[in-house]
Amino acid sequence: MVKKITFLLVIIFTVPALGFSQAIPTPxxxxxxxxxxxxxxxxxxxxxxxxxxxxxxxxxxxxSS
Structure with missing residues (x-):
């Protein structure tokens, strides 16, 4: 059960990071x-x-005075 939760957390945090890393910077x-x-x-x-x-x-x- 712990392995499934760990695997899901890794997937949940990795997929958006991969999406943001491919964004093209504005000129x-x-x-x-x-x-x-x-x-x-x-x-x-x-x-x-x-x-x-x-x-x-x-x-x-x-x-002050």
Whole structure:
């Protein structure tokens, strides 16, 4: 009885694994187009991140007193 259960478990776990192993991977997508809008906004994004860091430091400093 134990041999039958072991054999069934091996079959149950092996068959789906064989099916998934034969799946074809999806092809790679095309490269992004040049000149995305984020290229022109890097300076603004940098300033915004500095402002967020400065503001959070100021809030934490004021809240501790």
């Amino acid at each position: 790679a997508g095309p490269p992004p187009p040049p000149g995305l809008p984020i290229d022109n906004l890097l300076g603004i994004l940098f300033l915004i991140s500095l402002g967020i860091i400065y503001g959070s430091k100021k809030i934490l400093k004021d809240s």
